[in-house]
Amino acid sequence: MNVGIGARVKRKEDKRFITGKGKYTDDVRVENQAYAAFVRSPHAHAKVKGIDKSAALAMEGVIDVLDGGQLTGDGIGNIICGWAVTSKDGSPMNMGPWSALATDRVRYVGDAVAVVIAESQALARIAAEAVEVEYEVLPAVASAAKALAAGAPQVHDNAPGNLIFDWEIGDAAATDAALAGAAHVTEISLTNNRLSPNPMEPRSAVAIYDAAEEHYTLYTTSQNPHVARLVLSAFYNVAPEHKLRVIAPDVGGGFGSKIYIYPEEITCLWASMKTGHSVKWTGDRAEAFMTDAHGRDHVSTARIGFDANNRITGFKVDTIANFGAYMSLFSSAVPTYLYATLLSGQYDIANIHANVRAVYTNTVPVDAYRGAGRPEACYLVERIMETAARELGVDPAELRRINFIRAFPHQTPVIMNYDIGDFEANLDQAMAAADVAGFAARKAEAAGRGKLRGLGYSSYIEACGIAPSAAVGSLGAGVGLWESAEVRVNPVGTIEILTGSHSHGQGHETTFAQIVAERFGLPIENVAIVHGDTDKVQFGMGTYGSRSGAVGMSAIVKAMDKVEAKVKKIAAHVLEASEDDIVIEGGEVKVAGTDKAMGWHEVGLAAYTAHNLPPEMEPGLKESAFYDPANFTFPAGTYICEVEVDPETGTVEIVQFTASDDFGTIINPMIVEGQVHGGIAQGVGQALLEQVVYDDDAQLITGSFMDYAMPRADDLPSYNVNHASTICPNNPLGMKGCGEAGAIGSPPAVINAITDAIGNNNLAMPATPLAVWKAIQAAG
Amino acid sequence: MTEVTMTVNGRKVRRDVPDETLLSEFLRESLRLTGTHVGCDTTQCGACVVHVNGAAVKSCSALAVALDGAEVTTIEGLAPNGELHPMQKAFNDNHGLQCGFCTPGMIMTSVDMVEKAKAAGKTLTEAEIRHGLEGNICRCTGYHNIVKAVAQAAQEM
Numbered sequence A: 001m002n003v004g005i006g007a008r009v010k011r012k013e014d015k016r017f018i019t020g021k022g023k024y025t026d027d028v029r030v031e032n033q034a035y036a037a038f039v040r041s042p043h044a045h046a047k048v049k050g051i052d053k054s055a056a057l058a059m060e061g062v063i064d065v066l067d068g069g070q071l072t073g074d075g076i077g078n079i080i081c082g083w084a085v086t087s088k089d090g091s092p093m094n095m096g097p098w099s100a101l102a103t104d105r106v107r108y109v110g111d112a113v114a115v116v117i118a119e120s121q122a123l124a125r126i127a128a129e130a131v132e133v134e135y136e137v138l139p140a141v142a143s144a145a146k147a148l149a150a151g152a153p154q155v156h157d158n159a160p161g162n163l164i165f166d167w168e169i170g171d172a173a174a175t176d177a178a179l180a181g182a183a184h185v186t187e188i189s190l191t192n193n194r195l196s197p198n199p200m201e202p203r204s205a206v207a208i209y210d211a212a213e214e215h216y217t218l219y220t221t222s223q224n225p226h227v228a229r230l231v232l233s234a235f236y237n238v239a240p241e242h243k244l245r246v247i248a249p250d251v252g253g254g255f256g257s258k259i260y261i262y263p264e265e266i267t268c269l270w271a272s273m274k275t276g277h278s279v280k281w282t283g284d285r286a287e288a289f290m291t292d293a294h295g296r297d298h299v300s301t302a303r304i305g306f307d308a309n310n311r312i313t314g315f316k317v318d319t320i321a322n323f324g325a326y327m328s329l330f331s332s333a334v335p336t337y338l339y340a341t342l343l344s345g346q347y348d349i350a351n352i353h354a355n356v357r358a359v360y361t362n363t364v365p366v367d368a369y370r371g372a373g374r375p376e377a378c379y380l381v382e383r384i385m386e387t388a389a390r391e392l393g394v395d396p397a398e399l400r401r402i403n404f405i406r407a408f409p410h411q412t413p414v415i416m417n418y419d420i421g422d423f424e425a426n427l428d429q430a431m432a433a434a435d436v437a438g439f440a441a442r443k444a445e446a447a448g449r450g451k452l453r454g455l456g457y458s459s460y461i462e463a464c465g466i467a468p469s470a471a472v473g474s475l476g477a478g479v480g481l482w483e484s485a486e487v488r489v490n491p492v493g494t495i496e497i498l499t500g501s502h503s504h505g506q507g508h509e510t511t512f513a514q515i516v517a518e519r520f521g522l523p524i525e526n527v528a529i530v531h532g533d534t535d536k537v538q539f540g541m542g543t544y545g546s547r548s549g550a551v552g553m554s555a556i557v558k559a560m561d562k563v564e565a566k567v568k569k570i571a572a573h574v575l576e577a578s579e580d581d582i583v584i585e586g587g588e589v590k591v592a593g594t595d596k597a598m599g600w601h602e603v604g605l606a607a608y609t610a611h612n613l614p615p616e617m618e619p620g621l622k623e624s625a626f627y628d629p630a631n632f633t634f635p636a637g638t639y640i641c642e643v644e645v646d647p648e649t650g651t652v653e654i655v656q657f658t659a660s661d662d663f664g665t666i667i668n669p670m671i672v673e674g675q676v677h678g679g680i681a682q683g684v685g686q687a688l689l690e691q692v693v694y695d696d697d698a699q700l701i702t703g704s705f706m707d708y709a710m711p712r713a714d715d716l717p718s719y720n721v722n723h724a725s726t727i728c729p730n731n732p733l734g735m736k737g738c739g740e741a742g743a744i745g746s747p748p749a750v751i752n753a754i755t756d757a758i759g760n761n762n763l764a765m766p767a768t769p770l771a772v773w774k775a776i777q778a779a780g
Numbered sequence B: 001m002t003e004v005t006m007t008v009n010g011r012k013v014r015r016d017v018p019d020e021t022l023l024s025e026f027l028r029e030s031l032r033l034t035g036t037h038v039g040c041d042t043t044q045c046g047a048c049v050v051h052v053n054g055a056a057v058k059s060c061s062a063l064a065v066a067l068d069g070a071e072v073t074t075i076e077g078l079a080p081n082g083e084l085h086p087m088q089k090a091f092n093d094n095h096g097l098q099c100g101f102c103t104p105g106m107i108m109t110s111v112d113m114v115e116k117a118k119a120a121g122k123t124l125t126e127a128e129i130r131h132g133l134e135g136n137i138c139r140c141t142g143y144h145n146i147v148k149a150v151a152q153a154a155q156e157m
């Protein structure tokens, strides 16, 4: 059976999950286990005047109650944003202080003020209720636009007017001139709705302090345990890196929200040292809504100009991005370098200018959520293209075709250099698979049943493979974004791959093993993937931004190149042949054109017995590599959504969802399709169902699954997923990344379809039945 | 503290627990059967579904002390002889899981759904499977492959 590149290999990791043997952080329980519960602010904005711990401390089984004064007093550092973005006037971004436990002021509902450590989880929670915090309530603001208005409540003293930065990209004058000279200008204003990532596993931490060694171990729900260790050491001063081990075991989904190092993990580590107990915290869903970084929340206006031949001449964008109460780890990069750099979409646009204002509000911090900036860009570009097509009276597919970039590499006016793609191939494939030709008949048939049928396109592009370290460094990133890998061939010939990528659903234990099995002709069972433990894997940047394939696997390939070179040297020496004549095939290392061969395991054994190695060669067979990408990768494609709307109720049914993606080389189509399915579901969730709501006092209204509509099985269709690929020229396997495409490409396709069906272009996400019904009424 | 006796995965167990202990906590903390997951606090997500006296129940919504004498099957007990249950196999065959967190609840719900349909002599349609999964949230898979898995297992069970 073929298990190599392109094979639909069933997942090796499934067995433990389907039998209930997965090991997630909350499943970890150690000796001397104590439990943490946080005392959280019920106010969106308040001064902390005093904390009375006496009632809680008097409870039997309460070990301690700790507060922000003690935490900062012990030198625990403020939580930081790791990407410096500079305002257009040259001033640095205004980052306000964020202590893991608030000291004098709370800035959003859920901001942690103190922590109770107790002998049971139930007791810790009861005791947390008994901690009395005296607040002086301050006026609060939830909306970014309102936060910018004169007289708005000030969230941080060092960010006047709540402005974190006022940033721009592109040539404003040239873009204005292009729009002034355009034959037609289309204008649009829209909101990209605020979302809660909601991985099904709540965040959790188990911190263990070994006083004799002054050493900490942290089990945590992280997408990037090494980054967590780095930040905890270098910035939060919890412990130096060699005294801190971070383990991210099985992690139940992340979608961005488990990239960041949150107050709870920091506090648990510190509290384990303070109390001498191992400290465990597992959030409940209410805490997830209240503390996991939210996503999106942009308000934008945009203008796009066309010449008389319907070619785009200029595109101008103004965006306000809500950052919440504090700057989360990558927050500043999301609405800038991950957003405005993708505003060219799939189109040849000579002039683009975008201005982005980042704003503090009294809400949960906002950071990367599946797609991170690229969905916001795609939604804006693809909504305005569809709108323009309607205004111009041009078929929306045709308007896209007229403007597609056709020659590569293509330098956009907003930094990105697209390396390769064939946008028309994806459009054609999607149109054929969706039977666009038959749509008119289906629409007429639906009309006979009293239903409004509509069809919407979205031709998305994104930048993945994040990212060339020097490039992101020049743009303000505080870290390099390479990946590392180690290939260990054991004396019996089995292989362990140690990777800095982290799997929390992506199936690395299978796909990473596939590329090794293919390369050395070994059974996939002989390859094990090791990840998620800073004591085992030397370093890694983790998994986000669809980077595990394009960056993580590239590092494995580089390490395999080194292993292969050494294997060939050993075999050439033993078999008395020239290195150039050695080939590795089907688990054998052979001299080409002869019957001289060694088994793969024999080479492994030879390397470790070291009885007969080439002169000067070190024993052993283990190689490592760091891979720094040469460019971003550019997954792209076209999605077509077909809906039926019930005009009586406003209910939307997605009757067909068709995708054509270009992900470059695909290692395992089954897993890639699964990623697309999940991404589309999240995008459809954003388009139809999901919305974080705050009231005017910045109280969180959507604090549970009763109030926040998650997509469920009967809200969604089956998906028609197709691939038309171009091979990425910038990494050894030709991969582009597939993890975010579905969430990026699908929202505009859904809204374009509904607005097509109802004949009113003015419809915001989420398109709930009420919103759609109102839009139908407004259209008359 | 109240003494509770149950048969869990075929084994008789007896524990003293506080009266407010949920079945999910009893399974996870007292018995250390951590395959049953907790994904919410409002009985909405279904990550915690187990079988109680043969029917699917959200274990976060039942008190352990109220189930004295009950027969409980968790995900760990679905394949007692080590051979996968057809539903477990179908989830693997169809890539019906990614992070695996919703999976135990999905599988336990699906087994109950198919068994009930069989008992009623019915073949489940895609729409019925989707409706039957309404109480179980998955954030990873978009449900496409879960629906396929349940349909396959329904053929094989």
Ligand code: FES
Pocket: B037, B038, B039, B040, B041, B042, B043, B044, B045, B046, B047, B048, B049, B058, B059, B060, B061
């Ligand atoms: S944990 Fe039981 S339904 Fe969510």
Ligand code: FES
Pocket: A200, A252, A253, A505, B096, B097, B098, B099, B100, B101, B102, B103, B137, B138, B139, B140, B141
């Ligand atoms: S597989 Fe991750 S929530 Fe379902």
